[in-house]
Amino acid sequence: MYKCMTKKLFTLLILSIISFSRVAAQDQEKPNIILVMADDQGWGDTGYNGHPFVQTPTMDEMAKKGFVFERFYAGAPVCSPTRASVLSGRSPIRTKVTNHGRYMRPHELTIAEILKANGYKTGIFGKVHLGSGQPNSPCNPSGMGFDEWTVGLNFFDNDPYLSDNGKVKQYKGKGSVILMDEALKFLKKHKDSGPSFTIIWFPSPHDPFREVPAGPSLYDGKKHAPYYREITLLDQQLGRLRKELRNMNIADNTILWYFSDNGGLVKESSGGREKKGSIYEGGLLVPSLIEWPAKNLKGKSKLPASTSDMLPTLLAMAGIKADFPHPLDGIDVSQAIYGKEMKRSNAMGFWHKIQGGQSTWSDRILKDIMEKQQANAPLPHNEMRMLKDVNEFPKFDESTKTGHSALNDWPWKVHCINGKKYELYNLEKDPMETNDLSKSPEHKQVFEKMKADLHSWMKSVVKSLNGDDYKKK
Secondary structure, eight states: OEEEOOOOOOSSOOOOOEEEEOOSSOGGGSOEEEEEEESSOOTTSSTTTTOSSOOOHHHHHHHHHSEEESSEEOSSSSHHHHHHHHHHSSOGGGGTOOSTTOOOOTTSOOHHHHHHHTTOEEEEEEEOOSSOOSTTOTTSGGGGTOSEEEEESSOOOSSOEEEETTEEEEOOSOHHHHHHHHHHHHHHHHTTSSOEEEEEEOOOSSTTOOOOOSSSOOSTTSTTHHHHHHHHHHHHHHHHHHHHHHHTTOSTTEEEEEEESSOOSOGGGSSSSSOTTOSSGGGTBOOEEEEOGGGTOOEEEOOOEEGGGHHHHHHHHHTOEEOOSSOOSOOOOHHHHTTOOOOOSSOEEEEEOSSOOOOOOHHHHHHHHHHHHHTTOOOSSIIIIIHTTTSOOOOOOTTOOOSEEEEEETTEEEEEETTTEEEEEETTTOTTOOSOOTTOGGGHHHHHHHHHHHHHHHHHHHHHHTTGGGGOO
């Protein structure tokens, strides 16, 4: 047992001392952890989930040889909030990431900080979309607990401008290939120096779809061909990663988890009603594949799980215990991954558009910063791009119901739309959410309980958004 002061720059508040306890295992026995996330790949945009033509041989092999969550949910139907849920284990609204382009508050305790305190080297590569790429910002990846980073502020494409530990430069080539290059350098650098935690967040298949896979042109004449080409490109890079892990002799004790940040861009293959941007199933369901050869993970689970579950689950799999200063929304679902039967101990809440999003033009902003750095001139965007959201603690009314929220307590799912319209679905019988049961006398008791539970969760989330979590010592 030892204590660690989280090293963050605060303007208003300071996190209290957090206690961590290590298991007796030596650092080299702890698993490496790699999280690979696509940007806008839907549940059905894979060969293993039955897509009629998209080629994803690496994902298909992982599904066959590894473990699959069949009902895996992104923490939100758009990118930034889901990323916050991965790092914090919390509803992203609690962390101030209410929509795309919002910064995660530096007060949050992240999985990277916990793993770093337990001997891990930590690195993040790709699209972060949670904060700044400038040096000395409490909202850059260093402030989130990462030792090394090469990142874009939002989606990027070919020849991107990226921030390498705060120094911006332009890279030549395909963005998704470049970030894999950087991630592999990090893994090779640290392969013999204890466990590592690596995040690889692809900028694809987000539009404008300019990246193409290696080999002959694919899907010519097919609808949404550029989108699916980028998915195949990601599959190729995922295959490259798995090959290099074997070449480095670290594949056996590496947890590799592949997933997506929100529902896909094509309704027909979303796996549910609607697509990205929607709280209906199609906006939230995503692929989820896990490998850990040392544990021989195999099979599938229908347990509903989400990106908020990743933090407590991965800590459990690594044998690390932590005391959290804030309430978590995620739970440890490792028993399901190990092939054991389990039920969720809590419902999963989702909420979109309590606030609007904010545009983040990654290349434009980073190029501006690069030019200032090269000229030794004052950096631009200091207040907006270094401290955005750090000092903002808006006071939302605790009864706020703006936007679209939902609570999934399998098999039931209740929706609240702007506090005026409610819907109830039985997902087991009605996975496409077409038969609203909210006005059915037969289901009145279920509906009233679900609605009350949703309101209670929303109130709790608003309290966190208002900063209540950080006032506790």
